[in-house]
Amino acid sequence: MSGLIVTAGRLAHAAYTEGLADHLREDVSRRVLDLLGNSLAAADQEPARVAEAVAAEWGGTPAATSLAGGTRYPAPSAALVNGTLAHALDFDDTHLPSVLHPSAPVLPAALATAQAHGRSGAQLLDAAGLGIELAVRLGMAGYDEELGNSVFFERGLHATAICGAVGAAVASALLQGLDAAGVAHAAGIAASMGSGIIEANRTGGTIKRVHCGWAAHAGVSAADLARHGLTGPPTVVEGRFGFLEAFCGDAGRAGVVVDGFTTEWELPGVFFKPYPCNHFTHAGVDAALRLRAEGLDPDDVVELELGVPTAVLRTIGEPAEEKARPRSGYHAAFSGPYTVAAALLGGGGLGLFHEDFTDEAAADPARLALAAKVRCVPDPECDAIFPRQFPAVLTAVLKDGTRRQARVSANRGGPDNPLSAEELATKFRLNASRRVADPDRIVALVRGLAEAPSTDALTEELSRTR
Structure with a gap:
């Protein structure tokens, strides 16, 4: 047979x-x-x-x-x-x-x-x-x-x-x-x-x-x-x-x-x-690291909008209150708001590392304060790319009213943006x-x-x- x-x-x-x-x-x-x-x-x-x-x-x-x-x-x-x-x-x-x-x-x-x-x-x-x-x-x-x-x-x-x-x-x-x-x-x-x-x-x-x-x-x-x-x-x-x-x-x-x-x-x-967290969060981390490298000061941020594929919101953005205040380091690894905040404030390893996902790090007041400013939303361009990539767009609104944005269509670590x-x-x-x-x-x-x-x-x- x-x-x-x-x-x-x-x-x-x-x-x-x-x-x-x-x-x-x-x-x-x-x-x-x-x-x-x-x-x-x-x-x-x-x-x-x-x-x-x-x-x-x-x-x-x-x-x-x-x-x-x-x-x-x-x-x-x-x-x-x-x-x-x-x-x-x-x-x-x-x-x-x-x-x-x-x-x-x-x-x-x-x-x-x-x-x-x-x-x-x-x-x-x-x-x-x-x-x-x-x-x-x-x-x-x-x-x-x-x-x-x-x-x-x-x-x-x-x-x-x-x-x-x-x-x-x-x-x-x-x-x-x-x-x-x-x-x-x-x-x-x-x-x-x-x-x-x-x-x-x-x-x-x-x-x-x-x-x-x-x-x-x-x-x-x-x-x-x-x-x-x-x-x-x-x-x-x-x-x-x-x-x-x-x-x-x-x-x-x-x-x-x-x-x-x-x-x-x-x-x-x-x-x-490159980062020890849920892969759906990675493009957001890439975008945050790019804004940080371009000189964005987290203290100047009033609001952050993380645009991602609609399908991933349930994993890294919902329930919103849980994701903004993860209960542990492990849960922080599945949080879009937390990972963006950690990357903007500066993490270890290749951008974020294990020390960024301890229970103590997940409870850090500075990270939680910045994570509370992150709103996760669906993004049509990301929907068109997903799931052949895990894309994201991060938009920061600053105290002076200006907006800074980083869009990542090919997240780090894949064939289009490989690790050496x-x-x-x-x-x-x-x-x-x-x-x-x-x-x-x-x-x-x-x-x-x-x-x-x-x-x-x-x-x-x-x-x-x-």
Whole structure:
């Protein structure tokens, strides 16, 4: 019996056997470096502590390294911990227009499986690249052109967790040595495992930080089950009771999943994040930093208007009173008013950094006073661009009645406004410096993964945490 997931499994297995092109391996290695830094920076976060405690309680044969403290767990458990770390600070990469964070669920599954099964660096990069590619294509299948937004998102579903579980399963299955049919079965099994509700974005709760950990865990577990003989439905993507019908209804576009898969790559266009906050806030931050660089004095500001795509208002602008006074540093990362105020007043890292999203920073009177002056509104030009970019326009009204404006159509970190290799390395060093003895050594090891006979040198260096 044929089906789209059977075709995807065959294409993925063939591409993995042949090996990805050098530029794609380099792209994945950049994502590995980014993910490792984000994960190391999140090691003291409460959700990471919870995930590690659960992994320790489960026990099992040590096989793959936890980035939270260097302990080895079974590969599914390590994937749970590391996937939780990867997304805990909302600093992970984003694909558009699927509005999906593909590396956070896929790479932890691939890293854990590669270590547990003794695979080479090139095999890791190839499997991870294919898993990321399939995850974003599943996300794109749920994008509604007429609506101009992800159907997953409109329904309150976290596409990252749902599609990421399937991508993680493909990566893990390839690294476990499954054949094309086995890869398809692993993906079909994982389609029953992915889940994620995004109400926490609106009203609180720390569950969203574990979404990617559970997706990574589900992906490795699905591949394990397939290796032992469990099967998935061949029409799991397009079937009457399949993935797209269940999550997206009539809006699903099944053909996107395999049309151009392994030949027309979405992977290089996935956006890196320069700031550790919800990606919908980034163009507003870019605009605020531009006005600050042009000499705008926050003390002169009477009113600020942040124009954004209509679809993102519910995440970064509503409820307005909550966004103007975020309850915690985590909630501040989903606030348009707060992030604009923090950037105008001057933040860390590449513009804003972790110190700008502590509970203390979120309660800073100066930031709250400026955030209270920000009004979030829909902007027609932004609507026309979204979600292929996350645009914004920031307008400041000053005490003397003058108006200053900055419009950002291509937010920083994407292919139209990329971060350089050195900026990514800087982001990694800042993230990792408090946790590892020699960040530059890890940068070198990641950049050399394509030639590495195994991941042992990298995982050994990562286990030397402070």
